[in-house]
Amino acid sequence: MNLAVTPAARNAYPGPAVHARPLVLDISNRRTTCSACGLRDLCLSDGLDAEALIHVDELVASRTRLHKGDTLFRAGDRFTSLYAIRSGSCKTISLTVDGHSQVAGYHMSGEIIGVEGIGSDHYGCQAVALEDTEVCVMPFERLEAFGRKHLRFQHNVHRLLSLEIGRQHRVMLLLGTMLAERRLAVFLLDLADRYRDRGYSSCEYVLRMTREEIGSYLGLKLETVSRLFSKFQRDGLVQVQGRTIKLLDRISLRRLVENSD
Amino acid sequence: MNLAVTPAARNAYPGPAVHARPLVLDISNRRTTCSACGLRDLCLSDGLDAEALIHVDELVASRTRLHKGDTLFRAGDRFTSLYAIRSGSCKTISLTVDGHSQVAGYHMSGEIIGVEGIGSDHYGCQAVALEDTEVCVMPFERLEAFGRKHLRFQHNVHRLLSLEIGRQHRVMLLLGTMLAERRLAVFLLDLADRYRDRGYSSCEYVLRMTREEIGSYLGLKLETVSRLFSKFQRDGLVQVQGRTIKLLDRISLRRLVENSD
DNA sequence: CGACTAGTTGAGGCCAGTCAATGTTGGTGG
DNA sequence: CCACCAACATTGACTGGCCTCAACTAGTCG
Numbered sequence A, B: 001m002n003l004a005v006t007p008a009a010r011n012a013y014p015g016p017a018v019h020a021r022p023l024v025l026d027i028s029n030r031r032t033t034c035s036a037c038g039l040r041d042l043c044l045s046d047g048l049d050a051e052a053l054i055h056v057d058e059l060v061a062s063r064t065r066l067h068k069g070d071t072l073f074r075a076g077d078r079f080t081s082l083y084a085i086r087s088g089s090c091k092t093i094s095l096t097v098d099g100h101s102q103v104a105g106y107h108m109s110g111e112i113i114g115v116e117g118i119g120s121d122h123y124g125c126q127a128v129a130l131e132d133t134e135v136c137v138m139p140f141e142r143l144e145a146f147g148r149k150h151l152r153f154q155h156n157v158h159r160l161l162s163l164e165i166g167r168q169h170r171v172m173l174l175l176g177t178m179l180a181e182r183r184l185a186v187f188l189l190d191l192a193d194r195y196r197d198r199g200y201s202s203c204e205y206v207l208r209m210t211r212e213e214i215g216s217y218l219g220l221k222l223e224t225v226s227r228l229f230s231k232f233q234r235d236g237l238v239q240v241q242g243r244t245i246k247l248l249d250r251i252s253l254r255r256l257v258e259n260s261d
Numbered sequence C: 001c002g003a004c005t006a007g008t009t010g011a012g013g014c015c016a017g018t019c020a021a022t023g024t025t026g027g028t029g030g
Numbered sequence D: 001c002c003a004c005c006a007a008c009a010t011t012g013a014c015t016g017g018c019c020t021c022a023a024c025t026a027g028t029c030g
Helices: A052-060 A140-149 A150-179 A180-197 A211-218 A222-234 A250-258 B007-010 B050-059 B139-151 B153-176 B180-197 B211-218 B222-234 B252-256
Strands: A061-066 A071-073 A081-087 A089-095 A101-108 A127-128 A135-141 A204-206 A239-242 A243-249 B060-064 B071-073 B079-085 B089-095 B101-108 B126-130 B133-141 B204-207 B238-241 B244-247
Touching: A052 A140, A061 B252, A071 B222, A089 A135, A089 B153, A101 A211, A101 B153, A135 A140, A135 B211, A140 A150, A140 B133, A140 B139, A140 B153, A150 A180, A150 B089, A150 B101, A150 B126, A150 B139, A150 B153, A180 A204, A180 A211, A180 A243, A180 A250, A211 A222, A211 B153, A222 A239, B079 B139, B089 B133, B101 B211, B133 B139, B153 B180, B180 B204, B180 B211, B180 B222, B180 B244, B180 B252, B211 B222, B222 B238
Parallel strands: none
Antiparallel strands: A061 A135, A071 A127, A081 A135, A089 A101, A089 A127, A204 A243, A239 A243, B060 B133, B071 B126, B079 B133, B089 B101, B089 B126, B204 B244, B238 B244
């Protein structure tokens, strides 16, 4: 069970293997073009030939810096572009008819947001930076035009959208069938995998969300999340220090996820 | 709140209006080509020019008849094609790691299934016919090739995938934030809208799912679904006769969905 | 320092799950 | 046509997981 696009899934279509990336991203040296972007094999340019790669940079109309709490787009805004997260992270929020909201997703560097806007010409949710974040603005018309010229790129767009559908299937499973303990265990292991994929420690990481945001994403109340963190700590599964999470016993966490009862 | 691709969303991109379809589908007279298909404006060929429409039929490699209970594809099967439902209906099922399952979606004529397979080259769920059903088999490579030639078709593919993402956002909201009564009210109104879109009565329709399947989709147990049907009937909201549902008081049903508490 | 936000913990209540008994429906074969 | 069976559905009694409400602590920032 995994709530993000898994490396396995990403590599199903032939292309550079994920483990080929450097273990730690050297942020200071990151250049400002897509073709040189250390995140690119998480992105749409995965597997492109040299000729196509030359033109990939032109897909990015601009880059935007967001401060923590800034909104990138809102539900109902006219859809124009997809956004690739270069650094930092965002949450996306769905709104209910009665004005309440739910965290629909938690997105890290290399991930692309805004895809639910394509179909209706308006974004379907709000994207908010959880920390200082930099995004690449990719006008969707350019992506479509590029896809018509480059078969592999076209497939990458389809894959991107399809993998998002798969991710949401897993969230629906989580919300529809799992008890609270299991939901949180899935969440923690999922984050660990995604930090690992990005070259960070998968044993210790810092949450960028509040307890309330985690709860909203998992269909739980903040008190329940807090209680579960305490329980997991008592049981020696994790060490929790505010937002710093250290996974102590992955085996048992995984058992929590996989054992039915 | 709507769990399917809404007419409004479908029409956001300029194209033939949904209400232009005949009120009742004449099944006996349906011809066997896409360009003549009464369902086509629900489909990928929406808004294509005459020149493109000529070649749309070639996207369908074959048609398959399924009997009630037949499986169209299973989770893990190699992905090759999308399937458009010509007549009948299907459910899709996600599997948990521990072998349990959840109904991930309920799909009617004109809808396209299998999209979650594009990204990973394997279908992510199982599709099962809920009644005798006919589907069009559309090899995805053909769709991609056609999209490279026809801008509008390419956009329709993107829209299809994106609208599915939007639908799943709404299901996540339902599972994550709503109480049981509200979930069922959303479900009943959603079905009514979709039957209306297809030219059937939106006040009275026959469920194709068991109570257990409804419950699975809504994150509830079958007993809870049954109790709620009885309660809705006591309160005069619907008339329930086995699987035949008659909506008696849409206003109150809608209020159930929209009022927060 | 006080005001504020985020997080923890406890007591009690309620919604939906579990278990179990019974009723209903539709298809099959005598 | 009816008897029979299996699958589906209804209803009740009880249980329990999570929510609600509330009090308290820790850390942050003007």
